[in-house]
Amino acid sequence: MLLNFRVANHRSIRDELEWQLHPVYDGDRPTGTFWQAVPVAGIFGSNAAGKSNVVDALRYMATMVIRSPLLAEDGEGMRRQPFLLDTVAPSESSWYVADLLLRGVRYSYGFEVDDENVLSEWLYSYPTGRKRVVFERDGEDFRVGSSEREAKALTTVAEVTAPNALFLSMAARSRASVTSLARVYRWFREELVFRGPASERRLGHPHVLMRNLASRMNRLGEPAHLRDLLRAADLGIEDFRVETVEEDPFENRRPRIKGQPVVDVKAAGAMVDTPRSVRPVRHELWLRHTGRNGSFELPLTAESLGTKAIVEYALALEQVTSRGGTLVVDELDSSLHPRLSAFLVGLFQDPERNPHGAQLLFTSHDVSLLGRKAGEDILKRDQIWFASKNEFGETSLYPLSDFRPRQDENRERRYLSGSYGAVPVIDDTFALAIAGRGGAGGEAAETGRQEDTEA
Structure with missing residues (x-):
């Protein structure tokens, strides 16, 4: 569970920006829960306000935790993206801090980088x-854990950590037996899941989805949330089934020998069948539709991109809800209908369907999420954030709670009216100029038609 995220000098984020996820209003907590962070938080704002850059900063932090040793080996430096709209920020450092709650224990992990180290x-x-200090690092100087066992294990890792590699990554790769370190690394690697426009581009490749499905089923079994999402989406899909297919490694292998006809090696008995115990398997997803003449099934490969997106969301849902992870979605409204987005938010708010306190963090332009569904707020007052950009191109982030909103106020209408800020200021000058040119052109065209008629 993510309690707090802070970042400075990343893309449009110039100075320190904080996304604080602790609950503010006890009365807005989901009934029967004592979660120390809100289960849902959404960032709203105008185009190019920097909403996606907040998500990108968290993604960058996770990427560096998982891949920094590999990047260091390739000599790629820190691959950071500092603020570029002044002459000072590019030469200053960038830093990232995440406060986590893992198995009832709070952790604070962070790092500071420049272009090289x-x-x-x-x-x-x-x-x-x-x-309690697990480790501290200042350049190439390290201070490691308080216990003798941890100190010995981490000191060995410190000696081989490159200046441009994260110590957390190196220790995890070396499998140093330090519980707190392993838990934090595992959260970044397995329990923090990203979805958004970048990952949606992969939906044109069904094998990616099937690989994810296979991996998910091997760990957790059948994806139960998929059924809920398919029904909520009202796609006319009644149910689904997953078929496990045993692959024959020699099927359709026909080696060509120069100057000789094609030979079916398997049929000729030139190879011995692979034992069934070691044969690979693949999982195929079939969706049952309601048709005019009854039910029929289609494989996932024949489904639309929208249906594939829902399957992808279902797999991500299973991954985070099974262990209390965090799903981060950039542009939630880009691939989901508003009703389906509201359903997804409601799933995370429900302790029965979200027993481990998994989180959904997202950016969106869908202001209907600021409203109500069946008389209940879709998002609570402490789950709404706004991003805005000043005249110098610097992004800031602030919560709705700063405005001390009443529980019964119409937040959707107030946001659209500009009461909370973070809305675009529309300048009609360009549109009026276009209309004026269009009018002049129209008059000229009409004059030309009249001249042609007279001729």
Whole structure:
């Protein structure tokens, strides 16, 4: 569970920006829960306000945790994207901090980088409410865990950590037996899941979805949330089934020998069948539709991009809800109908369907999520954030709670009227100029037609 995220000097984020996910209003908590972070948080704002850059900063942090040793080996530096709209920021450092709650223990992990190296890095745990240093790093100087066993394991890792690699990544790859370190790394690698326009481009390749489905089924079994999403989407899909197909490694293999006809090696008995115990399998998803003449099935490969997107969301849902992870979606409204987006939000708000307190964090232009469904707020007051950009191109982030909203106020209408800011200021000058040119052109064309008629 993500409690707090802070970042500075990343793309349009110039100064420190904080996404604080602690609950503000006890009365808005989902009934029967005592979660220390909100289960849902959405960022709203005008185009190019920097909403996606907040998500991108968190994605960058996760990518560096998972891949920094590989990037260091390739000599790619830190691959950061600092603020570029002044002469100072590109030469200043960028930093990223995430506060997490994992198995009842709070952790704070962060790092500071420039274009070439890791300048500082740290991991603190709070098992009894008091800060405990797991490790601290200042350039190439390290201070490691308090226990003798942890100190010995981490000191060995510190000696081989490159200046442009994260110590957390190196320790995890070395499998240093430090529980707190392993938990934080695992959260970034397995429990933090991203969806959005970048990942949607992969939906044209069904084998990616099937690979994800196979991986998910091997770990967790049948994706139960898929049925809920398909029904909520009202696609006319009654149900689904997953077929496990045993692959024959020699099927359709016909080696060509120069100067000789094609030979079916398997049929000729030139190869011995692979034992069934080691034969690979693949999973095929079939969706049952309601047709005019009854039910019929289609494979996932024959479905629309929209249906594939829902399958992808279902797989991500299973991954995070099964262990209390965090699903981060950039542009939630880009691939889901508003009713389906509201359904997804409601799923995370429901402790029965979300027993481990998984989180949904997203950006969106869909202001209907600020309204109500069946008389209940879709998003609570402490789950709404706004992004805006000042005249210097710098993004800021602020919560609805700063305005001390009443529980019963119409937040959708107030946002659209500009009461909370973070809405575009429309300048009609360009549109009027176009209309004026169009009018002049229209008059000229009409004059030409009249002249032709007279001729």
